Amino acid sequence: MKISFIGSGNVATHLALAFQKTGHSVLSVYSKNYQHAVRFCKKIKRCCPVRKISELNPTSEIIFICVTDREVEKIVSREFISKKVALVHTSGSMSLDVFSEIPNPCGVFYPLQTFTKNIPVDFSNVPVLLESKNRELLKKLKALSKSIGASGTVVNSQKRAWIHLSAVFASNFTNHLLSIAEKILKNNKLNFKLLHPLIMETFQKALRVGPEKAQTGPAKRGDSKIIKQHLKLLKTEPRVRLLYERLTGSIVDFKDKG
Ligand SMILES: NC(=O)c1ccc[n+]([C@@H]2O[C@H](COP(=O)([O-])OP(=O)(O)OC[C@H]3O[C@@H](n4cnc5c(N)ncnc54)[C@H](OP(=O)(O)O)[C@@H]3O)[C@@H](O)[C@H]2O)c1
Missing domain, CATH: 3.40.50.720 (NAD(P)-binding Rossmann-like Domain)
Structure with missing residues (x-):
């Protein structure tokens, strides 16, 4: 062609x-x-x-x-x-x-x-x-x-718009969260490579068993002590702190309402 x-x-x-x-x-x-x-x-x-x-x-x-x-x-x-x-x-x-x-x-x-x-x-x-x-x-x-x-x-265009929206969550937002993770490590003179096996397993597991079933972490466990500790570490990063709070809330909502 x-x-x-x-x-x-x-x-x-x-x-x-x-x-x-x-x-x-x-x-x-x-x-x-x-x-x-x-x-x-x-x-x-x-x-x-x-x-x-x-x-x-x-x-x-x-x-x-x-x-x-x-x-x-x-x-x-x-x-x-x-x-x-x-x-x-x-x-x-x-x-x-x-x-x-x-x-x-x-x-x-x-x-x-x-x-x-x-x-x-x-x-x-x-x-x-x-x-x-x-x-x-x-x-x-x-x-x-x-x-x-x-x-x-x-x-059709309508379905494509929904697919695109979900792709933004699956790809663009997850990649942004990886950038934040990298920055947190860099700021503390630590290497992003430390997270490579965790990142690989997270995505592979989500594909293997489905993302909802694969969710772990303090929000999923309802571990408020750890959550408070993380928010304290983020006291000089108000935007990232807000994101942490919102994502934690979203995980809790999913856990409660499905
Ligand atoms: N990137 C992805 O992962 C991805 C995946 C699927 C679909 N898409 C879609 O594909 C399209 C292109 O995305 P992209 O990532 O390739 O964008 P991009 O890398 O930012 O490239 C955009 C291109 O558009 C050109 N451009 C902007 N205004 C123009 C104009 N008035 N006349 C002629 N050329 C113009 C720019 O030209 P100059 O460089 O000369 O300024 C540049 O080459 C978008 O609709 C996007 O949603 C992107």
């Missing part, structure tokens, strides 16, 4: 690499900062950086719009893109309706995974949530996800 990109960040880079590796042609890329498009093309052979969206390769069958969510709408409403080319965004939270005013075939290709530009990603079995009202495009998106080893599943 012939593909172009708008945006050259985390998702665009990983998708372009995966598409190219599996025999698709990544023809051109437009990014807000032209130098970023140039940098993208150093990784994606035979892809051309362009200075305007209207200069994207006209033989492209699909343009992937991989930009920050609030920019998708602006691009779609302001830019003139040939009616023949399909437009696809990769956002978890943005409805397909963002394309409602334009005549092009439109769709969503949301890979349910976390992407960081220079960290390799294995697409095998990554769920890709697909949506389109255009049958031909939906078929193409299914074929694309299959070609990179991912598993394409058709999901």
Whole structure:
């Protein structure tokens, strides 16, 4: 398939690499900062950086719009893109309706995974949530996800929004909590590596037996003495202390109400 990109960040880079590796042609890329498009093309052979969206390769069958969510709408409403080319965004939270005013075939290709530009990603079995009202495009998106080893599943915008919300809890928030754990150790001249086996077991166990069953710790045990001790240690960190109190309350609520 012939593909172009708008945006050259985390998702665009990983998708372009995966598409190219599996025999698709990544023809051109437009990014807000032209130098970023140039940098993208150093990784994606035979892809051309362009200075305007209207200069994207006209033989492209699909343009992937991989930009920050609030920019998708602006691009779609302001830019003139040939009616023949399909437009696809990769956002978890943005409805397909963002394309409602334009005549092009439109769709969503949301890979349910976390992407960081220079960290390799294995697409095998990554769920890709697909949506389109255009049958031909939906078929193409299914074929694309299959070609990179991912598993394409058709999901409507409403369900995708719930999935995205749960993904924020499962991935972004847990990662933030790991950052806090790392900072607490660093502040006390201790190494984050100490926690590696605990982190591995926590996630593996949650997947093995389910997260609710896997929960342990002072909040689950109702150990108020330890909780008070932890809050005392956090007296100079009011925001983290508040987070500790809220999360403790949430664990207690789950325990009591299920
Ligand atoms: N990262 C993830 O884990 C992940 C996972 C699944 C889905 N997504 C979704 O994928 C989309 C892209 O996310 P990302 O993580 O790849 O973002 P990102 O790394 O922050 O990259 C955003 C890209 O958008 C470009 N951009 C912003 N405004 C633009 C405009 N007006 N015109 C052209 N390009 C513009 C930026 O260009 P410059 O660099 O030139 O400024 C940058 O290359 C979002 O909808 C996000 O929700 C992300």
